[in-house]
Amino acid sequence: MSGGVDSSVAALLLQQAGEPIAGLFMQNWADDGSGDCRAEDDRRDAVAVCGRLGIPIHFRDFSGEYWSGVFEHFLAEYAAGRTPNPDVLCNREIKFRYFLDAARELGASHIATGHYARVAGDGGRFRLLRGRDRNKDQSYFLHQLGQEQLAATRFPLGELPKDQVRELARSAGLPTAAKKDSTGICFIGERDFREFLGRYLPAREGEMRTPEGHVVGRHPGVFYFTLGQREGLNIGGVRGFEPAPWYVVGKDVRQNVLYVAQGSDSPWLHSTTLQSETMHWIAGAPPAARFSCTAQTRYRQAEEPCDVIVREDATLEVRFQRPQRAVTPGQSVVLYDGDACLGGAVIATTNAPLELRMRTTAE
CATH class of the missing domain: 2.40.30.10 (Translation factors)
Incomplete structure (x- = not known):
């Protein structure tokens, strides 16, 4: 139970199918004092949904495991000039490892989440399938799962489109029915990405150059940018260049240079x-x-x-x-x-x- 509409409806569907269920809320990020962590709001919503469904709810704090298993890797990748995907690691290391272990300690045979994906079993072997709603399909983030995890996992929303999920939540009177979907990196929330990352990776200003070597501006830190990015470059009119948008086409962490070029379809x-x-x-x-x-x-x-x-x-x-x-x-x-x-x-x-x-x- 994450406190979102998807896990809420997953629980609803399992209950309607006659499954004996309980909710398990996990906290993955310790409050850093910024006031931007939504964990308490999500916790309250999870408790309210379980109350509405009349099922017990349990709580586990995996913030230490998240720090060592996900966040330290996240920082190391950015420091190396790469762009990590923490959701993939979170699924492998937290949701389908520590969360699964905690559920088993409580006596559960399976876990269920609100992911839009499907599991198919055949002769003791299991396959991960795309969710029917291709706009919401989350199999991309689940690709690190293996046979043991899939054998113990159910995805009740795998056959459903998102609009039907919200309608089911409304019809059942779930307090998360209209709750906005979470976006972006979970531990950053709504705060400024550069400000957050700068707490852990002090960045140096440097030159923005074209691949041909022309200096067209300065960057606040190469860590803050990824390939194909347009936002945040703040390059005005540059003498000798057309007034067209600029895009990140490369990062040289060693030389502290951000390479940019014009055109979203640049060959670079x-x-x-x-x-x-x-x-x-x-x-x-x-x-x-x-x-x-x-x-x-x-x-x-x-x-x-x-x-x-x-x-x-x-x-x-x-x-x-x-x-x-x-x-x-x-x-x-x-x-x-x-x-x-x-x-x-x-x-x-x-x-x-x-x-x-x-x-x-x-x-």
């Missing part, structure tokens, strides 16, 4: 091949040493046809059939066979022109 942003870190296979093993499938390199991206080579060290080389925009090291590449999620891995490198140049220079 495109790549056709990526190399991953160690791949996680939901089935426990790849379907073949070489195969074709579809992939996503970011959430809500249209799936893209690709060819996959599984290397001996369990990393991947993924070759796309058409150029991809802003494939970002630190994010995840997630593979699919139709609706079935095969698994995923962190993106290590790409063959984007500027990245290739910086890598060659560093070597």
Whole structure:
């Protein structure tokens, strides 16, 4: 029970199906004194929903585990100039590890969450499938789950569209029916991202350059930007350049340089091949040493046809059939066979022109 409408309706549906259930609220972020943490509001909403449903609710504090298992990695990735995805780690390390263990200690056989995804079992093997509502499908964030977790997990919302979920909540009189969906990184909430990150990673101002070497402005810290970003660059009219928007096309942490170029479809942003870190296979093993499938390199991206080579060290080389925009090291590449999620891995490198140049220079 997160205190949101999705987990509320997941509980409602299980109760209506006659399942014996209890709520479990977890706190993953300790109050840092900023007043921006919504944990108490979410806790109150979770208690109110369980009261409405007439089910018990339990509480667990995983903030220490979250710090060591998710947040320290988040900081290390930003310090290295990459863009991490903490939701993926949170699912693997917290929700489907510590949360699952806590549920079992309470006597539960399964856990259920409000994720928009599905689990299919066949002969003792389990597959992770996309949610029916493709606009809300969250299998991308769940790609690190394995057979043990899927065997013990239910996703009651997997077959439902979001608007029906809210209607079910309204009809049942749940106090979260109209609650706004949470967005962004959970522990940052509504606060300013730069201000928050600056508490942990002191940044240095530096030059913004074009890939050709022209200085067009200054940045407050390369950590604050990601590939393809337009907002926050604050580049005005630059002599010799068209009055067109600028986009981040590269980051050189060692030299403290942020590279920018004009045009959302700049060739500097495109790549056709990526190399991953160690791949996680939901089935426990790849379907073949070489195969074709579809992939996503970011959430809500249209799936893209690709060819996959599984290397001996369990990393991947993924070759796309058409150029991809802003494939970002630190994010995840997630593979699919139709609706079935095969698994995923962190993106290590790409063959984007500027990245290739910086890598060659560093070597």
